[in-house]
Amino acid sequence: MSLRVPVLRIGDSLLVSIQTDLDDGSVLVLQEDLAARVVEDGATGVVIDISAVEIVDSFVGRMLATIAAISRMLDAETVVVGMRPAVAITLVELGLTLGGVRTALTLEKGLKVLDDARDQRPQGLPDDPELR
């Protein structure tokens, strides 16, 4: 019954756009697919577009934090783009602040964040990935 979310490629980055209301199983599959693709494609960035996502509960919130942590261990940076204001407000009230997850307002800005991170790679990678 689970839907598989397509993982696209833009330059050195992977792009995932969540367009449907995913069940928990599909969320876990996405997490695994992304980890596999970062390694296969040698991607240095992951963009997760949640502009079509109406709610982010603790399960999906954790998935975002987990993808960021996994990607970081595989030497890729993750940016979550397009979070709706109502989703951000609700997440904070729920108690999740997604501390370790980078965000950007739009896809363009997210790709820019990754480009900039790439330019600075040798100097030092961001660290201290906390799950919350």
Add this chain to the structure above:
Amino acid sequence: MSLRVPVLRIGDSLLVSIQTDLDDGSVLVLQEDLAARVVEDGATGVVIDISAVEIVDSFVGRMLATIAAISRMLDAETVVVGMRPAVAITLVELGLTLGGVRTALTLEKGLKVLDDARDQRPQGLPDDPELR
């Protein structure tokens, strides 16, 4: 019964490739061997290739973080290369994010990271060795 993992040299860096399932004693011996060799050889980089490693538990995870911290104090940079996606996913779920450990997908990329770091050496040394 403990196996000794060979420490190779490539240019100014030391290379260790973990090919077998090591017991905890061998892991500690490797840690000590590497620290000694960094000083003896005046190495400026350490590459630990874990592409053949099927699981990283908290003991090995800590060893990686400890080697990175020790090397840093001895003025060498450590890069862990070849982590499998399943290992990255499992480590995050276990609760270890290896914040202070630099990673790269392949040996080539890892050596490149060290080269770039070497070019920038005069500016300042990386610090902030965190165990997790």
Add this chain to the structure above:
Amino acid sequence: MSPESAAGTTVTVAIGAAGDVVLARQSARNLALDCGLSLIDQTKLVTAVSELARNTLIHGGGGGMRASIVRDGVRRGVSAVFEDSGPGIADLDLAMTDGWTSGTGLGLGLSGSRRLVDSFEIDTVPGRGTSVAIVKWAR
């Protein structure tokens, strides 16, 4: 707007698999739209429903949700009641603590969803089951 979820009607969702949590979210969203909840209140309600439906499935071993539009004088709101015949909760104070989980979750479902709604009532009997009733009023 779906006619099934008009005022006065009760929507029932059996919760026995991961897909039913998605259905519970969608039903709550339809009711929230019918009821005229603001976008932010819709989002809060549906998020709370998602957390509680997952608890019904994971911790309660399955059960169901009944949701409807309710009135209180001129106010309208969405009510949702989750019920299971699972193990119940032995220490409710602990379970309501931010970050406490008996399993592998983040432990924010109960405490967090209580913050997201206007009324939150929980009734649990160890060995018998758990019921959680929430209401979100339109402002």
Add this chain to the structure above:
Amino acid sequence: MSPESAAGTTVTVAIGAAGDVVLARQSARNLALDCGLSLIDQTKLVTAVSELARNTLIHGGGGGMRASIVRDGVRRGVSAVFEDSGPGIADLDLAMTDGWTSGTGLGLGLSGSRRLVDSFEIDTVPGRGTSVAIVKWAR
């Protein structure tokens, strides 16, 4: 695939030295392969086994692991039970807390391995010993 670890068979590993933790990992891995666990589930199971076998050795003063393929209707999975006659765990809630260790570990063995498997049961009597039973189901 080793015939010893076919369905129905139980693999027993005595855990008395560091090398036995390696053996426990390898036995669990063989069972996971036989049982058809996905690569990720294999990795999670073997990692949990490694943590628990080390606990049996270090904290329990040695003991053993019994592992086998189990069924539940059509589902198949790998079960592993760790037993020791060590000091037991006085405060289990504390021991299950992320990062808490009475020794020099990272304190992630119990809490982390619980997250990695589908079922995790621990039974401990201070002064008598500890037993931890885990199951990972094939998806």
